[in-house]
Structure formats: C-alpha cells, structure tokens
Amino acid sequence: MHKVAWSRSAPLRGLIKYHTAGGPLCQKSALKSTSADLLEMPPCNFTPQEYKMICDGQITLGLQGMSKERMMEIRQTICHPMTMKVTYYKKPVCIHQGHMQWLWDVDGRRYLDLFAGVATVSVGHCHPKVTAAAEQQLRKLVHTTNIYVYPTIHEYCEKLASNLPDPLKVIYLTNSGSEANDLAMCMARLYTGNFDIITFRGSYHGGSPQSMGLTAQQAYKYPVAIGLGCTNTMCPDVFRGLWGGSHCRDSPVQTTRECNCAQGQCVANEHYIEQLKETFVTSVPDRIAAFFAEPIQGVGGAVQYPKNFLKEAYKLVRERGGVCIADEVQTGFGRTGSHFWGFQGHDILPDIVTMAKGIGNGFPMGAVVTTREIADKFAQGVHFNTFGGNPLACAIASSVIDTIHEEGTQQNSLKVGTYMMLELAKLRDKYDIIGDVRGKGLQIGVEMVRDKASREPLPAQEMANIFEDIKNMGILIGKGGLYGQIFRIKPPMCITMADADFFLSVFNKSIQNSVARR
Ligand code: PMP
Numbered sequence: 001m002h003k004v005a006w007s008r009s010a011p012l013r014g015l016i017k018y019h020t021a022g023g024p025l026c027q028k029s030a031l032k033s034t035s036a037d038l039l040e041m042p043p044c045n046f047t048p049q050e051y052k053m054i055c056d057g058q059i060t061l062g063l064q065g066m067s068k069e070r071m072m073e074i075r076q077t078i079c080h081p082m083t084m085k086v087t088y089y090k091k092p093v094c095i096h097q098g099h100m101q102w103l104w105d106v107d108g109r110r111y112l113d114l115f116a117g118v119a120t121v122s123v124g125h126c127h128p129k130v131t132a133a134a135e136q137q138l139r140k141l142v143h144t145t146n147i148y149v150y151p152t153i154h155e156y157c158e159k160l161a162s163n164l165p166d167p168l169k170v171i172y173l174t175n176s177g178s179e180a181n182d183l184a185m186c187m188a189r190l191y192t193g194n195f196d197i198i199t200f201r202g203s204y205h206g207g208s209p210q211s212m213g214l215t216a217q218q219a220y221k222y223p224v225a226i227g228l229g230c231t232n233t234m235c236p237d238v239f240r241g242l243w244g245g246s247h248c249r250d251s252p253v254q255t256t257r258e259c260n261c262a263q264g265q266c267v268a269n270e271h272y273i274e275q276l277k278e279t280f281v282t283s284v285p286d287r288i289a290a291f292f293a294e295p296i297q298g299v300g301g302a303v304q305y306p307k308n309f310l311k312e313a314y315k316l317v318r319e320r321g322g323v324c325i326a327d328e329v330q331t332g333f334g335r336t337g338s339h340f341w342g343f344q345g346h347d348i349l350p351d352i353v354t355m356a357k358g359i360g361n362g363f364p365m366g367a368v369v370t371t372r373e374i375a376d377k378f379a380q381g382v383h384f385n386t387f388g389g390n391p392l393a394c395a396i397a398s399s400v401i402d403t404i405h406e407e408g409t410q411q412n413s414l415k416v417g418t419y420m421m422l423e424l425a426k427l428r429d430k431y432d433i434i435g436d437v438r439g440k441g442l443q444i445g446v447e448m449v450r451d452k453a454s455r456e457p458l459p460a461q462e463m464a465n466i467f468e469d470i471k472n473m474g475i476l477i478g479k480g481g482l483y484g485q486i487f488r489i490k491p492p493m494c495i496t497m498a499d500a501d502f503f504l505s506v507f508n509k510s511i512q513n514s515v516a517r518r
Pocket of ligand 1: 118175176177178179181204205206207294298299327328329330356357
C-alpha cells in the first residue's frame with residue numbers, strides 16, 4: 001500500500017512549499033500558510049505563462065490581463081449577483097492557467113485542482129491531445145449546423161454509441177446538462193403519454209425552467225410556477241437518512257452505522273423502497289412518465305443509495321408505465337472507476353442516459369442517448385439546436401473518449417480514488433467531525449458533522465475555515481450537500497498517487513487545525 005505522508009512513519013515538518021510560475025511578480029505574492037508543517041506539493045514540470053497585470057489602468061508589464069481588484073469590481077457591479085454569492089473563498093482564487101491536474105492563479109501560485117470546474121475537466125486541463133484536436137478543427141471548420149453532413153458529428157456519434165450498451169444507440173447532442181435533461185423530460189413524456197416525473201430529494205439535474213423541477217435542493221428553487229409535474233421522493237441516503245447500515249453501498253468505504261443484515265439482505269433498502277411506493281400512492285397518478293436518478297448524487301454530496309435500490313426502483317417505475325433516466329452528467333466517462341457509466345455499477349439499463357461536463361473536458365457540450373423506439377416517437381416534431389454537435393465540439397469530445405481509453409483514465413480513477421477513500425476512512429476514524437467518507441472512483445464525498453453521535457452538519461463557519469485552510473495549503477476542492485456540509489472531491493482523472501498523498505496530508509492538517517480552533 002502506498003505510504004501515507006501524514007502517517008507516524010512520515011512526520012511532516014517545516015513550511016509549506018509554494019510552487020510558482022517564476023518571476024518576481026509571482027513569488028512576491030505567494031501566500032503564507034497558517035500551518036507550520038511541511039506539506040510538499042508534488043512537482044510539476046510545466047511552466048505556465050506569467051500573468052501580467054494591468055495596474056491603475058496602466059499596463060505595467062505586458063498586455064495580458066486585468067488586476068484582481070478590477071475583476072472583483074466588475075464581478076460586483078456588472079456580472080450578475082450570483083457570481084458574488086458563489087465566490088467560494090473569503091479570499092477568491094483568480095485562475096489564470098491550467099495544465100492537467102494543475103491550476104495557476106494570476107500571482108503564479110500553483111494549486112492541485114481536485115474539483116475540476118465541478119467534475120467537468122475529465123482528462124486534464126488543456127490536455128495536449130485534446131488541445132491538438134481542437135486546434136486542428138479550429139483551422140478546418142468551426143461551425144456548420146447538422147442540417148449538413150460533415151464528418152466530425154458522425155465520427156463522434158459512432159464513437160459515443162460504441163461506448164454504450166444496446167439498445168442505447170441513438171444520440172442527440174446538446175450544449176449543456178440542463179438542456180440534455182430538458183430534452184429527456186420531453187422525450188419521456190411524449191413516449192409514455194404520461195406527465196409525472198419523479199426524482200430524489202437532494203438531487204441536482206439542472207437550472208433551466210424544466211430541469212429546475214427535477215432538482216430538489218432549496219438553494220436552486222424559485223417561487224415561480226416552473227417544473228410542473230415533478231415530484232421529489234425520499235433520497236435513500238444510507239448515511240444521513242433514516243436507515244442505513246454497515247454494508248449498504250457500492251463503495252470501498254461503508255458508513256459507521258451498524259446493522260444486523262445477513263449477507264445479501266439490506267433492511268435499509270427495503271425501507272427506502274417502501275418510501276418510493278408511498279410516493280407512488282400519494283403524490284403521482286397511477287401512470288408516470290419517468291424516474292430520473294444520478295448514479296451517485298453530485299451536487300448533493302456524493303450521496304449513494306443502497307446497492308439494489310435503483311434496480312428495484314426501475315422495475316417499479318416501468319410497472320407504472322415510466323421510463324428510467326440515468327443522469328450521468330457527473331458520473332459518466334469513467335469517473336466512478338469500476339465502469340465507464342455510473343449506471344453500470346448498479347447493474348441497471350436505463351431507457352435514456354443524459355450526459356455533459358466530462359464529455360468535453362470543459363468544452364460546453366451535452367448529450368442524450370436513448371433507444372430507437374423512444375427516438376422514433378420523439379421524431380414527430382423537429383428537434384433542432386444550432387450548436388449541438390458542432391464540428392469543434394465533436395472533435396474535442398471525440399478526442400476526450402480516445403484519451404480516456406488510451407491513457408487508462410477510468411482505471412486511474414479506480415486506483416487513485418479507492419486509495420484516497422480508504423485513507424480518508426482512517427481520518428474519519430481519527431476525527432469526530434468527519435462523519436462519512438464515500439463514493440466510487442474519483443467521485444468522492446466527505447461529510448462533516450458536529451460530532452459522530454449527533455450526525456448534525458458541521459456548522460458553516462467551521463466548514464468555511466477548513467475549506468479556506470485547504471486552499472491556502474494549495475488545493476481546491478468542492479462543497480455540497482443540502483447544508484453545505486460535504487466536501488466534494490472530483491478531480492481531473494489524471495491525478496496521481498502522489499497527488500492523493502499530498503491531499504491526504506493537507507486534509508489531515510486542516511482538520512487538525514479545525515479541531516484545535518474549537
Ligand atoms: N445534472 C447533474 C448531475 C449536474 O451535476 C449538473 C450540473 N451541476 C447538471 C445536470 C446540469 O448541467 P449544466 O450545468 O451543464 O446545465
């Protein structure tokens with residue numbers, strides 16, 4: 001087993017080493033840590049460009065970009081108010097450049113990116129192969145619509161279809177995950193002739209007027225009549241939910257909850273299925289259009305369901321005339337490690353799969369994949385969007401799939417992700433404020449609690465301090481969960497074991513600091 005940097009055999013001393021892009025401007029502003037320990041960032045032999053800032057309205061060193069102060073002013077006065085609300089840190093990170101798992105801020109400080117622009121940069125920031133494919137296509141043909149026949153869209157559709165099981169072979173290309181889910185909702189309703197759609201509480205399926213109805217998190221809800229016909233049912237969350245035990249989920253790490261279930265039995269699953277049945281008899285008509293689920297909740301905080309839940313739910317949904325939709329926006333393209341698609345880990349076959357984020361390694365794109373039968377029914381109207389499947393998007397997405405296969409990205413996800421979770425579980429056992437560690441591959445959640453006995457969410461201020469501390473030590477992670485109590489780790493899938501060790505030492509240190517502040 002890989003040696004852990006924070007273990008007793010490898011004590012850590014000294015100061016955190018910051019890796020900057022070089023040049024006086026960069027080094028001058030390298031941040032100091034609050035910690036006295038040496039948490040050394042793995043080396044990186046890539047040299048980013050130096051960011052030359054415009055100061056006092058004048059260009060001091062070159063022609064590159066705006067000062068941090070001016071960016072924040074514009075953010076406050078011109079960008080929409082949400083951009084201020086979601087600026088993650090007390091001291092915002094101003095990103096300038098990326099390479100694989102690394103990001104550099106405008107001061108030249110390097111960060112290990114473990115959030116990947118919300119699980120989106122799949123194979124690595126500006127991955128050289130993807131960049132080369134994009135450059136080549138940019139010189140050839142950037143745009144024409146799919147009313148014409150051009151190679152890239154056909155090459156890509158064939159490639160994507162070959163990565164999905166039968167009969168999921170008909171492809172619609174969109175510009176985002178929300179658009180993909182909107183399309184899937186419409187398709188399901190037309191195909192079934194029913195209207196009602198069920199999703200889990202705590203799910204996130206998009207921010208468009210239709211998909212907002214699927215999303216079941218207060219923060220993303222508006223007091224207007226949108227998302228009609230959507231019903232949210234209890235999430236079978238085996239850590240925070242009413243029921244859960246010691247071998248419910250498909251993860252290298254189980255909850256610390258105990259149960260007396262025999263091998264192959266899961267009482268928690270039975271209870272949660274009863275709740276779904278209760279939703280059927282109380283909240284929707286006897287015939288429904290669809291059931292949407294993420295194989296592992298993303299924004300909800302890597303929430304996992306009991307192993308057989310989706311399999312049983314799919315059966316119940318189909319008995320009521322509904323189609324089953326897997327939202328693979330976060331879990332697709334190898335992120336869960338064991339499989340290319342998250343649904344495969346549940347041993348289920350959806351009728352419709354939606355995807356986005358990792359599909360384009362950061363290039364805006366999405367897709368809906370379904371069966372010929374459903375697609376034929378949907379063909380009664382014309383479905384058209386200007387950019388979906390545009391040549392540049394297809395060239396990029398095509399090279400993303402090639403890269404995943406050529407570089408063993410999915411296998412890396414499994415190896416590094418499993419290692420990280422097993423080591424994080426040791427920290428969970430060490431600290432009372434780490435309630436749960438879960439996930440699959442590089443879709444990882446760490447749920448923070450006031451204490452293990454109460455399972456109450458860790459107060460927001462403590463979460464914020466840990467989060468800031470981790471950033472100050474050179475790592476970007478995400479936050480999620482209904483109470484903002486879950487750290488989300490979903491990096492570009494090219495991260496290494498050394499990166500994982502660096503994260504484990506930083507995380508350990510940040511928790512130590514937090515406990516000391518209590
Ligand atoms: N589904 C899931 C599971 C997501 O995580 C997201 C975005 N966070 C979406 C759908 C919506 O995707 P987009 O932001 O591209 O519209």
